[in-house]
Amino acid sequence: MIKGFAGRVLEVDLEARTAVFRPLDEAIARLYLGGKGYGTRLLYDLTPPGIDPLGPENPLIFATGPLNGSLAPQSNRFAVVCKSPLTGGIGSSACGGSFAFGMKKAGIDVLVVRGRSAGAVRLEIDGDADEVRFLDASDLWGLGTGAAQKALGKGMHHAVIGPGGENLVLYAGIVSDARIAGRCGVGAVMGSKRLKALSIQGTRKLDMEDEAGFKKYTQWVRQVFKGHPVLGEKLRRFGTMGIVNTTNGRNMIPTRNFQEGHHPDAMGLSGEYLEDHGLAGVRSSCLHCPVACGREVEVPGAGRVKGPEYETVGMMGTNLGVTDLEKVSHWNWMADELGLDTISLGVTLGFAMELQERGMLETGLRFGRAEGVAEMIEAIAHRRGLGDDLAQGTRRMSEKYGGKAFAMHVKGLELSAYDPRGSYAQGVEYATTNRGGCHVQGASMYFESTGPLTINPQNLKLKAELPVVQQNLACAVNSMVLCIFTTYGLIPRQVHALKPGGWTHRLARVIFENSGPAYRLIMGSKLLQVTWLDTWLSRITGLRFTPGHLQEIGARIFNLERMYNLREGLTGADDTLPERILREPLFKGMDSGHPLDQLLPRYYRIRGWDSHGVPLPETLRKLKVRT
Numbered sequence: 001m002i003k004g005f006a007g008r009v010l011e012v013d014l015e016a017r018t019a020v021f022r023p024l025d026e027a028i029a030r031l032y033l034g035g036k037g038y039g040t041r042l043l044y045d046l047t048p049p050g051i052d053p054l055g056p057e058n059p060l061i062f063a064t065g066p067l068n069g070s071l072a073p074q075s076n077r078f079a080v081v082c083k084s085p086l087t088g089g090i091g092s093s094a095c096g097g098s099f100a101f102g103m104k105k106a107g108i109d110v111l112v113v114r115g116r117s118a119g120a121v122r123l124e125i126d127g128d129a130d131e132v133r134f135l136d137a138s139d140l141w142g143l144g145t146g147a148a149q150k151a152l153g154k155g156m157h158h159a160v161i162g163p164g165g166e167n168l169v170l171y172a173g174i175v176s177d178a179r180i181a182g183r184c185g186v187g188a189v190m191g192s193k194r195l196k197a198l199s200i201q202g203t204r205k206l207d208m209e210d211e212a213g214f215k216k217y218t219q220w221v222r223q224v225f226k227g228h229p230v231l232g233e234k235l236r237r238f239g240t241m242g243i244v245n246t247t248n249g250r251n252m253i254p255t256r257n258f259q260e261g262h263h264p265d266a267m268g269l270s271g272e273y274l275e276d277h278g279l280a281g282v283r284s285s286c287l288h289c290p291v292a293c294g295r296e297v298e299v300p301g302a303g304r305v306k307g308p309e310y311e312t313v314g315m316m317g318t319n320l321g322v323t324d325l326e327k328v329s330h331w332n333w334m335a336d337e338l339g340l341d342t343i344s345l346g347v348t349l350g351f352a353m354e355l356q357e358r359g360m361l362e363t364g365l366r367f368g369r370a371e372g373v374a375e376m377i378e379a380i381a382h383r384r385g386l387g388d389d390l391a392q393g394t395r396r397m398s399e400k401y402g403g404k405a406f407a408m409h410v411k412g413l414e415l416s417a418y419d420p421r422g423s424y425a426q427g428v429e430y431a432t433t434n435r436g437g438c439h440v441q442g443a444s445m446y447f448e449s450t451g452p453l454t455i456n457p458q459n460l461k462l463k464a465e466l467p468v469v470q471q472n473l474a475c476a477v478n479s480m481v482l483c484i485f486t487t488y489g490l491i492p493r494q495v496h497a498l499k500p501g502g503w504t505h506r507l508a509r510v511i512f513e514n515s516g517p518a519y520r521l522i523m524g525s526k527l528l529q530v531t532w533l534d535t536w537l538s539r540i541t542g543l544r545f546t547p548g549h550l551q552e553i554g555a556r557i558f559n560l561e562r563m564y565n566l567r568e569g570l571t572g573a574d575d576t577l578p579e580r581i582l583r584e585p586l587f588k589g590m591d592s593g594h595p596l597d598q599l600l601p602r603y604y605r606i607r608g609w610d611s612h613g614v615p616l617p618e619t620l621r622k623l624k625v626r627t
């Protein structure tokens with residue numbers, strides 16, 4: 001078995017109450033790494049087309065990668081893969097917390113949960129004894145995610161759902177510690193299996209190819225991260241909310257359901273505000289992460305809890321026209337407890353507010369007003385009254401009540417908190433990403449608009465190349481399974497040090513945005529190991545990796561996801577953006593919306609797809625994609 005892998009897959013059937021340990025397929029691990037890559041391949045192989053995402057036949061796959069369980073910073077994460085009940089296509093989500101560490105300690109790379117239990121159930125997995133216990137969970141059913149983990153106790157690593165998942169809210173997530181695999185409705189799939197919680201433990205040691213070399217290199221990377229202007233300074237000091245002032249200043253923070261990209265009071269939701277007002281004393285982080293991008297806040301009635309992330313203050317703050325940090329922190333805590341994805345929740349609430357504003361539906365929710373929001377979040381999680389409709393997400397709401405032009409989703413997955421009219425490459429990424437409108441499947445906006453280089457968003461240069469490279473990289477990173485913020489660290493501190501507006505900054509920007517084919521060539525090179533991502537992998541596995549190998553593996557995963565989506569009925573027609581983004585200017589003086597129609601054909605060509613967005617046979621052959 002390749003080093004870094006435990007070499008085992010655990011398959012659990014909740015109906016038959018069986019648990020079988022099988023060897024990890026080494027060939028698949030070589031081709032797809034682990035995490036979402038391995039999970040996607042399993043999902044593709046294990047299921048026929050057209051299954052009901054909330055039926056027992058949809059497997060829920062928890063997958064780690066070769067770096068999980070090590071001390072590599074930002075590596076204690078797991079991926080969850082299944083058919084998404086929200087989009088009907090590939091569903092994948094990633095989570096920090098400690099469950100991934102527990103899986104590797106238990107000697108399990110991949111855990112496949114199949115079937116449906118007759119009653120509420122929880123699993124206890126002891127990796128040392130190779131034992132899986134099926135336990136009655138009726139006493140936990142209905143508990144929030146924090147309360148459930150508290151009841152399960154310390155000593156094991158947990159992954160749980162809240163009432164949102166139990167009641168099949170289509171954007172319910174799975175929580176480990178204070179982190180959530182929020183996207184694509186993976187929590188609803190777990191709820192459909194009547195599986196409340198997984199607890200895991202073990203003491204197995206991770207077998208590495210070059211343990212001393214890996215440790216030494218990891219120490220060096222920790223120092224690099226520590227001195228990095230984003231990872232070691234900005235993110236560490238202000239948390240992810242440190243980005244609010246940047247996106248607000250660049251007209252990119254969703255405001256009133258993406259009607260605008262700027263809110264005059266957004267400063268009140270920023271990391272700087274949090275620091276100035278002493279609202280956050282304690283950082284919070286995923287296990288072993290030196291960046292610690294989370295912040296704890298005081299919530300009346302709940303005490304000190306994990307505070308909102310950038311995505312939450314964007315989608316449940318400015319997007320609702322609300323800039324009261326205490327209110328947003330309270331809603332964030334509620335969503336975490338109920339096990340709901342705050343991105344999809346915020347977009348759906350914003351949509352309900354616009355329906356109200358336009359007189360299309362009496363929702364009782366209004367932009368800029370906090371009244372009724374907390375009650376609606378509860379109603380959504382328990383599917384009461386109108387909450388039952390909102391629990392279906394924005395796309396289904398728009399199909400029932402109208403307003404498709406301002407329903408802010410792609411493929412059914414709600415957009416995250418970067419308006420792509422201020423970041424054209426991000427728009428291409430939203431439109432083409434297989435799981436739908438999401439920013440962590442590439443994060444082009446950072447390399448294009450919100451990071452240190454800020455390419456001109458009003459031209460088309462690099463706007464098709466960047467998403468391809470970034471999506472491939474993200475597929476590989478999500479299969480290792482590392483936090484996407486590791487890729488932010490790929491821009492060296494020297495670039496951050498360039499004075500904005502200065503001639504060196506302008507020159508660097510012009511070179512970058514005109515680099516198109518050269519950029520792809522450099523990122524695709526298999527000659528040199530240049531990033532910690534490929535060096536880490538090589539030191540732990542003993543296999544040779546370079547950025548070019550990661551691009552190839554990422555492209556393979558991306559194309560397999562694409563083939564899965566095509567199989568399930570999603571087509572090139574789904575590679576689009578909401579009408580509002582395509583047609584409406586974001587700010588006064590902007591010509592129109594997003595030029596997706598000019599960029600998509602180029603994107604398809606670079607991908608090796610035909611004009612309908614179908615991968616060409618030679619592309620699949622070259623990448624060794626299994627179909």
Ligand code: SF4
Nearest residue numbers: 074285286289293483
């Ligand atoms: S940077 Fe933040 S999200 Fe990423 S691993 Fe660290 S604490 Fe978790």
